[in-house]
Amino acid sequence: MKSSEIPTAALVLGVNVTDHDLTFKGLSEVLQDGVTPFVVSLRSKECPGIKHLMQKLLTQLMGCHVDMDSANEEECPLISPNRIRCSVASLTDWYMNVTKKTDIGTPCQKRASPPRHWDTPPVVVIFQDMESFTTKVLQDFIIISSQCISEFPLVLIFGIATSPMIIHKLLPHSVSSLLCIELFQSLSCKEHLTKVIDKLLLTSQFPFKLSDKVLQVLINIFLYHDFSVQNFIKGFQLSLLEHFYSNPLSVLCCEPQEARKRVNFLSHKQCENIRRLPSFRRFVESQVSNKQTGLLTDDGCLKETVQELLQDLHSYHDNYFPILRCLHVLTLSLPKYPLGKQIRELHCACLEKKVWETEEYESVVQLVRMLAKDELVAILENCREVIISSPAKHLGDSAEKLEEYLGRFRNLEETNDDQEGSVSSVKEIQKKTDLYHLQKTLLEMKESRRFKKLTKFEMLRFEVVDFIDSLVRKHLLPAEMQILHEMVYFSSTHILREHLNAAPRVALHTALNDPYFYLKNEALKSDAGCISNTAPDICIAYKLHLECGRLINLVDWLEAFSIVVTAAEDPNSTAKDQVDDIIHARFIRAVSELELLGFIKPTKQKTDHVARLTWGSC
Template identity: 40%
Template sequence: MTEKVPFHIGGRPFKLLLDIFLYSDLSVKNFVKGLKLCMMEHFMGNSSTFLCCSAPERALRIRAMTPAQLDIIRKLPSFRSYVENRPPKEQAVLLLDEKVTKSTVRTLMTELDSWYLRFCCLVKVVSALTSSLPHSPLGRQIREVLATCLSRPLVESEEFKEAQKMLKLMAREELLPILANILEILKEQSGQDEELSELYNELAIMLGRLNSLDQLDQVIKDSPADEAQLSFQSSDRFHLKEKLLEMAKKKSKKPNAYESLRSELLQVLVNTFEQHLQLLNKQPLHEVLFFDSSSVVKRHLVGMPRAALTTALSNPHHYLQCECCHLEDSSSVVTTLPDSSVAYKLHLECSRLINLYDWLQAFISVVDPEEDVSSKRNIDQKLQARFVQAVSELQFLGFIKPTKRKTDHVARLTWGGC
């Protein structure tokens, strides 16, 4: 969460790395390795990352961009969207004039840096505003708020709507220290951003107004005209009930000075969050600085043992790289396959319960076609031992289990080839 580092991570990979850290290993070293993997994928898989550098160096690189590099920038989805939203005359100039394109890229990259500086500051503001709420709908840590803001618009999230309901009921003694903490956060960045400076000045004025409130419960009394309307006969109960219900709807408690100021304060913050805490894909040229693909990182960092096991058993050549296991059709069964692979492919042809003797006969007919399996006495003990070992391996891997329904059967636990 700093503009000093040009490389930034998006919501999906950030949440993936957090989940691995919190629910898997709690290893800071592995978390840093995940960040390095994200950075490697960003710079190797994205040709526009030659501009992902410090601001002074970026200005030099923009000035020295070649026509091929300009075409790379023009082909970025966010830049195309930016061009499409411009007037037709500007569109042609942006696509044809190199000087105008370079000037526009320099301006957009500067605005992107300013947006991220403002984004990080407002994430800290949201955390200071909501971390002390009951049940912490947005979480107690800044990283939780950051993951939410990077993944979806904050104001539209259910967590923020729940937090907003609690903030509307907050007492003055609770709101004052929170507002003071928010002003401290904004004060650090207000000198670098005009939007944050305006927000700081506005909230400082509201803090002064909150401190100057002398009476917190100035409720406007009901007008006596409402009481004069209760002139009914004692026997007319139905009309009396109707009139009382009508007056109850009309007679609502008007907000006092503190409640009005609190609503005004929350509205200012909500409007600011709605304007500036938007998804990063709405920012032009965000692909240059932000890595937001989690599929590649997940494939490298999150193991998928079942997929690997089924691949190894159905196609041993994928891992062994031997000619004897090479198959044009992965579903075929040949003699040269490992015993566990043969047993696995044969068990795929069975139903929920597998007869062990029938399975053994099929196994022997594959691994040793010349063996006579017409009689139980003629079965080679070595082949039987190989079959038992293969079945034990499949049981250890979780593909089958013993069943009490039939003593000479096993139950199949998986379906399909993956």
Template identity: 45%
Template sequence: MDTAESVSKGCFAYKGKKKVANPAAYFTKKDVGCEARLEAYQSLWEIVDTDIKIMQSDLNSQIFEELLAFAASSHSPRSNDEEEGGQLRKAIQEIPTAALITGVNTPDHAVMFSNLVQLLKERVSSLVATLRAKDCPNLKTTLSKMISQLTSNPDLILDDDDDDDPAAPRRKQAACTVSTLCQWYNSKFRSSSSSPKKRRSGGGAIETTMSLPPLVVVLEDMESFLPLVLQDVISICSNYIHELPLVLVFGIATSVTAVHRLLPNSVSSLLCMEKFQAPPSSEYLTQVINKVLMTATFPFKLGPKVFQLLLDIFLYHDFSVLNFIKGLQFCMLEHFYTQPLSHLCCHLVDVDRAVSSLSHKELDRLRQVPSFTRYMEESCSSEDQSRLRDDDKFLKERVQDLLVGLHDYHIAFFPILQCLNVWGSVLPRYPLGKQLRELYATSLESDVCDSEAYKEAMTLFRMLSKDELSSLVMLCVERTMSQDLPPELDQLPDQLSELLVLLEKEEEEAPEAEPAEKNEVQFTKTDLHTLRKTLKEMGKKRRFSPFEQQREAVVDFFDALFRKYLKCPSSQPLHELVYHSSVSGVRRHINASPRLAIQKALSNPAKYLQCECCEGEHGAITPSMPDLCVVYKLHLECPQLINLYDWLQAFITVVTEDGKKRTKDEDSLLQARFIRSVSELQFLGFIKPTKRKTDHVARLTWGGC
């Protein structure tokens, strides 16, 4: 913010030091089972985080494969290169440039480019420099950072004979110019091999090879660089392209047209640019959801509203998978913090140990879980109900069976859900959603088979052609064979293969229709009711072809399969232990409303400061309140334009004692306190200076808490 427009022209924000939160500090000693829950959370998140990092590494390697090959081969010798003065004079005149289209998901760019730089150093060259627009305000700073990064590698120290003599005078540091970089590069890499090596190819021709590593300069946010700085850097690098094997990598968030928008034709013509498109972040999100949330490997799941909230933040706010993962971690931490029985959210192999360690108090709490209470009332006999209420040992055995059944439910649920997505993705208008995550969000709320969208989809399924039906069954066979299925679904791939064989059989010839009687057609008058009745009877007498009968059998088979295994997770007993459904806490911390929080803090400082002296009646102003809170409450009583002098006098009246005389220094101190508070209020966005009246400020918000 420009201080020239500030009320005080001297208010600066201090962010302070960042504090790293300790998860153990969230649990109190009085909390039963807190250590077990903390241990369960840490072990589970460690596995999830490791799998996400491996997935991210594999995805980045696929993205950067072509870019790494381009950087490695951009300065390789060509047949039209000429040898001149012991060096190769390249026919290429432009700077090899890779335009990496990263997308608008800016929070993920730092991780993406750090992985790119690591791969470049491992597979292409150790001479890599990374430049950011915020660190390069001018040409001198840009060149200095670029050259210092290229030459500061511990393996690239310039040999100096004078360093062996301690009595020798220290030389002055060389200037950070590209000519200095050329001297350093020639002395380091060209001195040992002044002439290029030659080898004989398979056809007998002599080929020239070079072992010189390229110098890669990565501009993470090319669009944010000052155009003049970018133009000068490219022009200078172009003048040394015959001496230095430079390679530029532009990180572009929008499109390649940004390069032509920032650079004139005379500068852009110096670049030999090749485009590399990173896949959209939605594909990365799909992989994270499929391999972390939509799998029985990890027991922790998100409730319908929480999952939809994180998905909406991704789709409508930042497109950042990194923020989605942070939100997932927060949901997991809050679940293990707020759910006293969350240590039962563990892997299948640890269920027996976790259940056997339950105390009597935890078992009483388990009996009060809503889904378990409903299970006792609806699925248990009166004898079992009494035993579950009184016998702890019997309760542990039943809880262990229910947790194993919940795990088996997830094993069967996700493969069948993928089969339903395969069917729904070919329908017009996608009534069940095009993406698997859309169908998953729907199935979390209620039974998907009872929805109107499913009924519409089943109607469309009964209109598919033979080729479409065969391809869908084939895809379902591939999906089910590639996943682990529960014992009750072991025969499902074979059953689907039998359906596929049934569809591939040739249709039997339908019996010929009886010849129509050769009578003259008689036209008779009729009414609408009689016509409707006649058409309905004709429809009942319609005979189905063999393929239509086969199609009905296939659709009915899948309909029964979907209805049996795609039950809503909330219908399962003890689902509260693994599903986090508290959306209010997630929304308050991840998708908070800053203005509302600030207004609450300024209106009720005692709640935030835990100070008894600041307490008072609602709306009352006390002298013990912070100056900012006093100024804020006084400004709520003012109209659109606030007179600064009247505001100051009201502030002095509140914070000082009645009838006490003040010295000149005390008045100056009160004015300074008032100006500081007004400046802070302006920084928070509640007021602004106005030109309508010089001694007034304009109010920007209305209403208060």
């Protein structure tokens, strides 16, 4: 790097722009804790010009200095933002003044030790949305900063959502040559989502779970709308809130020890709610008559049974997730990923139905039975590590079984019978080169392969596949088959769609057609098909425009609006009465708002008409 170049980091974050604020916030905290206290974060909307950029830069830097040094205004006259001169000279003077103080032993020096190639902490300027900055603002700032790089150290960080090539598109070569650019690529938003799901959902540490349909709704919103991990977490929080707010039995969605204590304090009404659960009703129907009577009439018997069932549900989760990860490890080594490349896809498939009854699972089993020895051994080692690291106590025997299979693979001596047979066949073919004998020999080889005896490796491979298949069939049952799953699983997909999948046209029609639905004002109540004069002006204009055709006469629309508005004031008023200026202004404003919302537009067919853009009631 040349001495006149500005060290610059091009940080490619991806298209999930809504998560960038959180990323830069964390980056600023890391830099302030370990590199320098002088970190400035800028946005394009705050810096329309170079003057605004310099003012924002100086304001943030001085605010950071005051917080850490608590200096008096008499000692540092540049502290007041009102006296900031938006110039590089002011920035240089401030930096020289601050670094002199930090040499004495201020909190700035204790907090961040400067890098080796700098005597003082650098000033880090973060451009969060580099693509949105005006080209002239960036060029001017870089050119000015390059002239003063010898007086104070400066580091730039460009936040990029698309491609690093945007730097060379926005900046000419004369400006970009002043930067020493280093490219940094963040993890993709899909990888972040995988980590979030792995820590929140694919663990038995947290009792709250999402059903397959709810999880699929959140994943679809992520993949097809915004790629925002933060919005996915908000959707998860909404599900958590709705589950504990709307489900009375969510009081038992807690740790097993706490759940057993809470069961003893259940009221009779809560016991009745348990008896109404579909999964519990199936459980009661499978019991003998005496047990059924006790569960349906005796609260004490019910509480004892519920404690046992909750423990079974917890054990189910302890066993489910390790086996799920083992199956995922198994499918990752197969071509085309029959059960999905991501573990969330496999999780949704297992929650939806019995995964071993699907065609994809059958293809997985067939492909695994053709794996080579080294591939199969690597898979078994990964599965053993997953099971050993899991908290499930009942899977200890499975880990020992996998260790036994690994030992048998290590000690397996491959026979050379098949190889010798194939060599002798080749020699026989070489001796008989005529077409008749060649065809005859190939047919004999084909028949011998069809009825050949399995080798020891092939027999052991079949045994391993059958063992893994038995674990899948035993522990990867769908959650809906578990008793009392309603207490810990949230399955109301319509609530998520209502809050997260916005339907703006339906919401607008509801608000304009029935303002009471949102405002909850008794004066706004009206019969269906009626137009109330107490409604907001835009609601009156909207209902009147629904009665018109493709073109709407503004004069007729205004007269109808005036009649509705003045009906309560003067019942004897007619359309022939002159419309006063106030009603005229209210009508113009209502029509302008409808045009802004996209319900109407001006038309050149008739000067006093507007065209309607929507049809139907919503």
